[in-house]
Amino acid sequence: MSGGLISNLFLNEKSIIELSKEQIKLAYKEDERPWVVGYSGGKDSTVVVQLVFEALSEMNQVDLTKKVYVISSDTLIETPLIINSINKTLTLIQEAAFKKGLPIETHKVKPEPKNSFWVNLIGRGYPSPNQTFRWCTDRLKIEPANSFVMNKVSSFGEVIMVLGVREDESVSRGNSIREHTIEGQRFMRHSTLPNAFVYAPIRSFSLDDVWDYLLNNPSPWGDDNYELHRLYQDSNSGECPLVIDKSIKESAGSCGNSRFGCWVCTVVTEDKALTGFIQSGHDWMKPLLDFRNWLTAIRDDRTKRMKYRMNGQIYFREVKVDEINGVPHVMIPKKSGRKAVNVPLEKYDIVEKDGIQEYLQMNNIDLSAAEDQKLLIRYEEETLDGLLVEKYAQLGLGPYTMETRREILTRLLALQLTVHHPEDPHYELISEDELKEIRRTWLKQGDWEDWVPLLYTKVYGNQSAIFWEHDDRPLLDSEQISQLELLCKEYNVDIKVMRKLINVEKNYAGYKFRRGLNDEIGNILKQDYLHL
Numbered sequence: 001m002s003g004g005l006i007s008n009l010f011l012n013e014k015s016i017i018e019l020s021k022e023q024i025k026l027a028y029k030e031d032e033r034p035w036v037v038g039y040s041g042g043k044d045s046t047v048v049v050q051l052v053f054e055a056l057s058e059m060n061q062v063d064l065t066k067k068v069y070v071i072s073s074d075t076l077i078e079t080p081l082i083i084n085s086i087n088k089t090l091t092l093i094q095e096a097a098f099k100k101g102l103p104i105e106t107h108k109v110k111p112e113p114k115n116s117f118w119v120n121l122i123g124r125g126y127p128s129p130n131q132t133f134r135w136c137t138d139r140l141k142i143e144p145a146n147s148f149v150m151n152k153v154s155s156f157g158e159v160i161m162v163l164g165v166r167e168d169e170s171v172s173r174g175n176s177i178r179e180h181t182i183e184g185q186r187f188m189r190h191s192t193l194p195n196a197f198v199y200a201p202i203r204s205f206s207l208d209d210v211w212d213y214l215l216n217n218p219s220p221w222g223d224d225n226y227e228l229h230r231l232y233q234d235s236n237s238g239e240c241p242l243v244i245d246k247s248i249k250e251s252a253g254s255c256g257n258s259r260f261g262c263w264v265c266t267v268v269t270e271d272k273a274l275t276g277f278i279q280s281g282h283d284w285m286k287p288l289l290d291f292r293n294w295l296t297a298i299r300d301d302r303t304k305r306m307k308y309r310m311n312g313q314i315y316f317r318e319v320k321v322d323e324i325n326g327v328p329h330v331m332i333p334k335k336s337g338r339k340a341v342n343v344p345l346e347k348y349d350i351v352e353k354d355g356i357q358e359y360l361q362m363n364n365i366d367l368s369a370a371e372d373q374k375l376l377i378r379y380e381e382e383t384l385d386g387l388l389v390e391k392y393a394q395l396g397l398g399p400y401t402m403e404t405r406r407e408i409l410t411r412l413l414a415l416q417l418t419v420h421h422p423e424d425p426h427y428e429l430i431s432e433d434e435l436k437e438i439r440r441t442w443l444k445q446g447d448w449e450d451w452v453p454l455l456y457t458k459v460y461g462n463q464s465a466i467f468w469e470h471d472d473r474p475l476l477d478s479e480q481i482s483q484l485e486l487l488c489k490e491y492n493v494d495i496k497v498m499r500k501l502i503n504v505e506k507n508y509a510g511y512k513f514r515r516g517l518n519d520e521i522g523n524i525l526k527q528d529y530l531h532l
Helices: 003-012 016-029 043-057 080-100 117-123 136-156 171-180 207-216 225-235 272-279 283-297 353-362 402-418 432-444 451-460 478-490 495-508 517-525
Strands: 035-038 068-073 104-109 159-162 196-199 316-324 327-332 341-344 349-352 375-382 388-395
Touching (some): 035 043, 043 068, 043 080, 043 207, 068 080, 068 136, 080 104, 104 136, 117 136, 117 402, 117 432, 136 159, 136 196, 207 225, 272 283, 283 402, 349 353, 353 375, 402 432, 402 451, 432 451, 432 495, 478 495
Parallel strands (some): 035 068, 035 159, 068 104, 349 375
Antiparallel strands (some): 316 327, 316 388, 375 388
C-alpha cells in the first residue's frame, strides 16, 4: 500500500468534530475581531458554544488574545422552564470559563420595557402577532441582539457573529447561508449590520452529527446533554434560534412549535411548546396555555378592535357577497387556519363610500368603541375593460380598544397572582417597569382615570408594593373629566382628540422653547377618522 493512500486513510479517520475544532482555532487566531456567539438553549447553539469552549480550552494561553461573548436573548415572555435553564447555563459557562482562564463572557440581552411584548400589546394596543403581522421578532429578539453587537462594533471596529446555523436545517436556511457565502472566505458578511461578519462552524453538520456529538461529549460546564435530548424527544419540536438578521426573520419561522419559544406565541394555531410541557407533568402551566388560547381567540373579534389604525388612518378590507341557499351572505375570509365567517347580508347597514362620514355622525358612532357596527361599505371599481363593478368592504381593524387592553391587563395580573413557578418563587409574567411604561402610554393617550394603578389594586388589593410616580398622575379629576365630556358633546368635539391635545400641552408646559409642539398638535388633528 502506497504512503499517499495510507495518509488519506488517516485523514479520513479524523472526525467532523475534530475538523470543526481545528477550523474554530484557525478562525479565532485569524484576526483580533471579538466573537459574539449566539446561544438559545437549543441543540444547534449548544453544539456551537460547546465546540468553541473546547477549542479554546485546547489552545495555548498566549493565543487567547480576544474576547468571546456568549449572548442569549430573553424576550421577557420565554417559556418559563427554558429561561430558567438558560440563566443557569449562562452562569455555569461563565464559572467554567473563569476556572480555565478562557476569555469568555456570558450576557443576556432583552428588550427595553418600552419595546416589550406587553407594552406593545396592552400599552399601545398592537393586535397579537400572526404570520402576516409578526411585529414581535424585531422588537423582542433582533433589536436587543443587534444593539449588543453594534455596541461591540463601536468599541472594536468589527465583530464576528458565531451562529449555530446549518445548511440542512431547512431549504430556506441553506439557501440563505449559500447566498451570503463568499467563495474562499471563512466569514460571511452580515446582510444588515455594518462591520459585522458571520461565522457558521457547524454549517455542514447533519442532525445526526449534532446529536452524536452532544450525546458522546459531556458538557464542559456541567450541563446534561441527555436531558436536552429528552426535551426534544418529549416535545417533537425544534429550536428557536437567536435571530440577528431582519432579512431572514421570516424564513427562520415561528418558535411557537418549539420548546424554546415564547409561552404566549400567537403566531401558530396550536402552541405545542406549552402543551408538551403540560403533558410531561407540568400542570401548573395550564393557566398559561388557557390565557394564550384566549388571547389568540380575541384577535379578530371586531368588538375588541378599533376601526382605524394607530395614526388614525381609515382603511377598507374587501369582502364578497354571495348567495347561500338563495340568501345573500357576506363572506368574510379568515387567516391562520381559522374558519371563514358567513353572515346574512340583512344583518348589515349598507352605506355608500362617500356617505360614511354623514352616517357615522347621524348615528353617533365611535370607531374606537368596543362594538361591531355591522357596517358594509358599497362602492364601484373600474376594471381593466372599463366596466364598473360593484364591491363591498368593511372598515379595517386597528389597535385593541382601551376596554380590551384593560381586560387583557386584568386577566394577566390575575394570572400572575395565581401561577406559581415550582423552581422560581420570584417568577413574574409582567414586570413593574412594564406596568409603569403601560401607565405612561395610556396617560399620554388620554387615560385621565389612571387605570393601571386601579386595575393593579383591584387584583392585588390595597397592599400594592408598587410606588406610582406622582408626576405621572392624570391632569383632571373625575368631576372635571365629566364636565369636559359634556362640553365636547355639546360642541361636537371628539373627546379623544381633546384629551390628547391637553396632554401634549401638559408635556410642553414650562419649556421656554417648545420645539415640536406644533408638529404634535398637527399630527393629532390630521387623524383620518376626523376627516372621512
